[in-house]
Each structure stands twice: as C-alpha cells, then as structure tokens.
Amino acid sequence: MNLNDKQHWLLILIDSTPHIDDKTRLQKYAFLASKMILKDESAYKDWESHNFGAYSSSLDQDVRHLEKNQLVSIHTVKTSYGQHDDYAISGKGRRIIHTFKAKHRVMADKIKRLTRYYFDKPLDELLADAYALFPEYTTKSTIRARVRNNILKRDARLRSEIVLPYTDKKIGMPSITTSAKTNPFPYNDMDLRKRLAEQAGLSGIPPIDPSAYDELSEIFADKKFLTYNNIEEIMENIRA
Structure with missing residues (x-):
C-alpha cells in the first residue's frame, strides 16, 4: 500500500503510545509533533484555530483513510461524561511502517517522548x-x-x-x-x-x-x- 510521508508519520505517532484517548488529544499530539519535531519534514501544514485550539482537516481525512484501510482501529468509548473515540494502530499498520520507522528512528523516538510524556496526564494539561x-x-x-x-x-x-x-x-x-x-x-x-x-x-x-x-x-x-x-x-x- 502506498502512503505519503505524512501518513507514515501519523501512523508512527499513533504507534508511539498504547492508544490515544480522544480526537482532541490526537490532534494536539500531531500539532505539537508537526511544530516542534517534524517541522519541515512532511509535517501537517494546514493548522487553523478551531473550537479546541489547533486543528488540521487533512489530518482528520488521513485518520479516516488509515481506518478504512485497516491500518488504524477506532473504538467508541462511553463514559459518564459522554462518548469519545479511542485510536490504536493495527498489526497491519505496524508492519506497514516498519521500514520507514527504522529509517527515521531518531525522529520516531522524539515523537514517542512527546506522546509518552502526556499519556498519563489529563487532557487539560496537554491543552494548557x-x-x-x-x-x-x-x-x-x-x-x-x-x-x-x-x-x-x-x-x-x-x-x-x-x-x-x-x-x-x-x-x-x-x-x-x-x-x-x-x-x-x-x-x-x-x-x-x-x-x-x-x-x-x-x-x-x-x-x-x-x-x-x-x-x-x-x-x-x-x-x-x-x-x-x-x-x-x-x-x-x-x-x-
């Protein structure tokens, strides 16, 4: 399957943590990774101010594309506060990015450092x-x-x-x-x-x-x- 570099990096980001709880958290992870780590290396560029801060519509489209091709799984989680989506990479997705990830190990490790830092923290801290x-x-x-x-x-x-x-x-x-x-x-x-x-x-x-x-x-x-x-x-x- 042919993926562009942005989609490869999105898969690497999702793979960098056991799962990503909520669409807003996913958008903020990708936003910080694009601005602070990837920068000119195939980072998402269409960030705009939205209801919960920075938002990329092309990232949203890529997530749906990856799910459609069974590279990412999205599950709806119901809580006492409502419901939200939970994102995780699939085995197929992990196999797809194996070579790309090995080639860009340093950048991949930096992204992992970012997502793991916030993994156990409340969403409000990431937003702050x-x-x-x-x-x-x-x-x-x-x-x-x-x-x-x-x-x-x-x-x-x-x-x-x-x-x-x-x-x-x-x-x-x-x-x-x-x-x-x-x-x-x-x-x-x-x-x-x-x-x-x-x-x-x-x-x-x-x-x-x-x-x-x-x-x-x-x-x-x-x-x-x-x-x-x-x-x-x-x-x-x-x-x-």
Whole structure:
C-alpha cells in the first residue's frame, strides 16, 4: 500500500503510545509533533484555530483513510461524561511502517517522548501546553477561559518555567505574554487584571496594555513583596 510521508508519520505517532484517548488529544499530539519535531519534514501544514485550539482537516481525512484501510482501529468509548473515540494502530499498520520507522528512528523516538510524556496526564494539561506554546491558534477556541484558568492555576508563581522533554522551549507566563499583542487570549480579561492589581495593592494598571500582566509578574517575582502563600491566596481570590 502506498502512503505519503505524512501518513507514515501519523501512523508512527499513533504507534508511539498504547492508544490515544480522544480526537482532541490526537490532534494536539500531531500539532505539537508537526511544530516542534517534524517541522519541515512532511509535517501537517494546514493548522487553523478551531473550537479546541489547533486543528488540521487533512489530518482528520488521513485518520479516516488509515481506518478504512485497516491500518488504524477506532473504538467508541462511553463514559459518564459522554462518548469519545479511542485510536490504536493495527498489526497491519505496524508492519506497514516498519521500514520507514527504522529509517527515521531518531525522529520516531522524539515523537514517542512527546506522546509518552502526556499519556498519563489529563487532557487539560496537554491543552494548557499547546495553548501556551502556540496561542496564535486559540483565537476561535470555545474553551479559552477554561484553559487560561488551568494555566493560571498551574503557574501560580507567575514566573515559573515548565520544562518539556520534547523541546528546548520553556513555557510559563513570560512566554505566553510575548504573543499578547497578536493574540490577547490569556490577557484580554480586563476585570481579571483590575482585580489582580487591587490584590497586589496597586493604584491601577493600563486596562488594555498587553504588558500589564508582565508588570504584575515582576511584582510577584519580588519575594520581599509577596510570599508564595500570598501568591496562592491572590490566585484563589481571582478564580473565585
């Protein structure tokens, strides 16, 4: 069977983990792999902002093509929250990619490092990283507020950095704010900035200035001004 390189890499991604729980997780795995690992090597290029962040319609089509040819199995899983699809490579699919995978072992191992890192983590954590790394793909997301709250909760120190095993890029509050002018998703909540400024004892901050959150982060980074417990209390008050 003739597969193009993108389809080979998609099979390798699905094979890199015992199974992939949910279509959104599959899309985010492929998105991060395309942007952080494969890049110019037959990566999917048609990413656009969608309901749950970055989405590739051609990847969706390829998944259906692979299932039709019995290279991937898709099972519907029912839970108390509803139902979703679960993806796994078939024996036939594993045989198909054997030679290609052996030829590109280094890249395949990097993809495996990515998917295994998130395998036991909640989907919300994967979404938080994808949104933080590439906020330009969140403009049409219907869950921006939820993801933003998860980012704030996780990064209570505001200046902390998170090290990811599949990239040298560090993420945290500073890395998200660098794109605030082109996509204000994490920082367009005027009320949140106002309440945060009040909690920090400031007289006010520019209500539409994307750098406002950075200014507050600098204050929070000053251990003489706020302790870690103070920061935790402030964040809880904001989320209340």
